[in-house]
Amino acid sequence: MTVRAGAARQQDDDLLLEQQLCFALTVASRSVVGAYKPVLEKLGLTHPQYLVMLCLWESAPRTLRSISEALAQAPATISPLLRRLEEAGFVTRQRADGNERTLAVGLTPAGAALRQQAVAVPGTMMERLGLTREQVGALHKSMMGLIAATAGSSGQPVGE
């Protein structure tokens, strides 16, 4: 009885909003992305668009699918995002390279040039958040661990 009452109390405590990791995680994510906003606005990018540009600065041209996999997002999320980046004049979208199915996403001169402004962003953000490079590294490592944890159990439902 005492044991079951203890377990019940534990479960009740587990429902407290302030203790939810998922809550802290979503708030942290929104807060950090929000902190990027004024910085990225000067480049004319939203945060998801910034991530796509990071992808392309590393390797371009590349396919939509390749970007979608690198960002761990559905192709249907990336597609309209690329359309807006094309409208903004940063990327090109052509059906080329001998395969009519795939889209070759490339950089315009403006898109390539934007990188010169973007190199300052990580440093600016670290300063704004008051984080050291070591703290950023530790947090990054924690997040990677969490991502790995979800890969095992939620991708393929465990017991069904």
Add this chain to the structure above:
Amino acid sequence: MTVRAGAARQQDDDLLLEQQLCFALTVASRSVVGAYKPVLEKLGLTHPQYLVMLCLWESAPRTLRSISEALAQAPATISPLLRRLEEAGFVTRQRADGNERTLAVGLTPAGAALRQQAVAVPGTMMERLGLTREQVGALHKSMMGLIAATAGSSGQPVGE
């Protein structure tokens, strides 16, 4: 020259997608929320709706603004969310308590009863993610630190 080349190389590395904390954070957030999905589906809730219900199970009735502040979200985000929870039969929305401006958001019997199913959620998720209570606590603490970091620098633009 060597120093400046070193700094430039550092900045270039800082733009690597795989090193971005903001990227790891958003992926982790989406992954964890995604892991909740099959579990919360059985309760008929989305993840944001689950957070609202946690709020209400702690204290009800309460105003929209109070929920909005507890969840660190804009009232305009909460408003339609409450409408959908009302349609689902979990909450009530009335203009009452002597102040016609404020909305009293309460629980229906179904909404209150849902808590009995929800108490199992945190434990289920911990198991699914393969995390110990200690790991969850450590991650939670990291997230709170990150949220605190954003509160200082991005809320009020620093130098302008």
Add this chain to the structure above:
DNA sequence: CGCTAACAATTAGTGCACTAACTATTGGAG
């Protein structure tokens, strides 16, 4: 060769999240 299964991207539809604009109410200062 022709058919079909797999694949790449887009579109449609739902729900979040945010800013800005709007409505309605309240409460306090003159």
Add this chain to the structure above:
DNA sequence: CTCCAATAGTTAGTGCACTAATTGTTAGCG
């Protein structure tokens, strides 16, 4: 008491993110 600034909530509009359905293309199998 009256006006007016502050407050509470909703609505409009944009952009993300996801699932499911659709279109078009490719490649492989008989």
